[in-house]
Amino acid sequence: MTTTHSAASDAGGAGQAAEEPLAEHFEVTIARDRRIEPRDWMPEGYRKTLVRQIAQHAHSEIIGMQPEGEWITRAPSLRRKAILFAKVQDEAGHGLYLYSAAETLGADRADLTERLIEGRQKYSSIFNYPTLSFADVGVIGWFVDGAAICNQVPLCRSSYGPYARAMVRICKEESFHQRQGYELLMTMMRGTTAQREMVQDAVDRWWWPSLMMFGPPDDASPNSAQSMAWKIKRHTNDELRQRFVDMTVPQADKLGVTLPDPELRWNEERGHHDFGTPDWAELMRVIKGGGPCNTERITRRRTAHEEGAWVREAATAHAAKQHERATKESTA
């Protein structure tokens, strides 16, 4: 295995001999499907890959509050408003579980936030598309959270313990997100022609960006093989994309909407659906900052962070004062 060697060389010359047994222990732990825990020795590459993936995942949850959050004030009923509130609150929670996991690897939370708002770390491309009608809230729950479930359920077995445990919590909550979306769409489909058209329009706009959420095709995903070897990832991008399509087609039938792909059909031989190729040039464009809402999303996040600075400072000052007072009383 080459990993052992690269692990040792990553760490530099000095402790190379001492690290051989540590590297071996790491390899054996992974091979036996056991979890790596925060204080274990791990190759630098493993740590870096995890920090990047977990931070990107956390940022996605945090930015993901925005597209749907915009509809909280315009939700059509108190019931829908309360549901949407709870959902957006969950997204914040998911982001925080993940930042917490990233910190066990030595990352600093404030630094990760800086990296996000300075554009040095990415978040999921899907959140750079606008939410044009309330049907989008439903379709995001159905497609985007559905795709997230496909991605995340296998991550509950990820080799890094704190990440896997965060995913378990997240997956439990994600199921509510997907179901509320689908139920919302069923309600709209029982409504007027105009409402049904809104649903179909939202489906047309979100289908392809949702397929892109799984990332580039396997032959253009250079880091996948290493992540699979380390069991950080459990399935390839294309496998997960296929799973999502197979899962969604019957749901679309039941709902009575058409998925906007003329090449989509059941392939008896493969036992899977065949489907068209997403516009990978569009994905690259959105990832590089050229999506419809990239600037808006980051600006909003930056503003919230900067406008909240005085609150963080005030809380720190208050805590210091309380502490000082308590110390004085106990020594008096």
Added chain:
Amino acid sequence: MSDRTSSNEWPLYEVFVRGKRGLNHVHVGSLHAADHRMALTHARDLYTRRNEGVSIWVVRSEHIAASSRDEKDPFFEPSADKVYRHPTFYDIPDDVPHI
């Protein structure tokens, strides 16, 4: 412009939740807060949105002392060779009741 330091000053707390009466508190994750009181309310909002707990402990991460860095190391060796601490070590005939 940048307020890199302000949230850095909020220390890290580890959070432990008792799921229900009769169970131990279990570590669930961490969060940042200015003081204990804020850490508790943040922990409630973050880790018990769906009745996952009846009691929460928070403790500053830096106040936790831990065994050495690998989870399996010589520190635990004293217990490794004492098989006689386990009930299965002892042979008791099958026809002896309730033991």
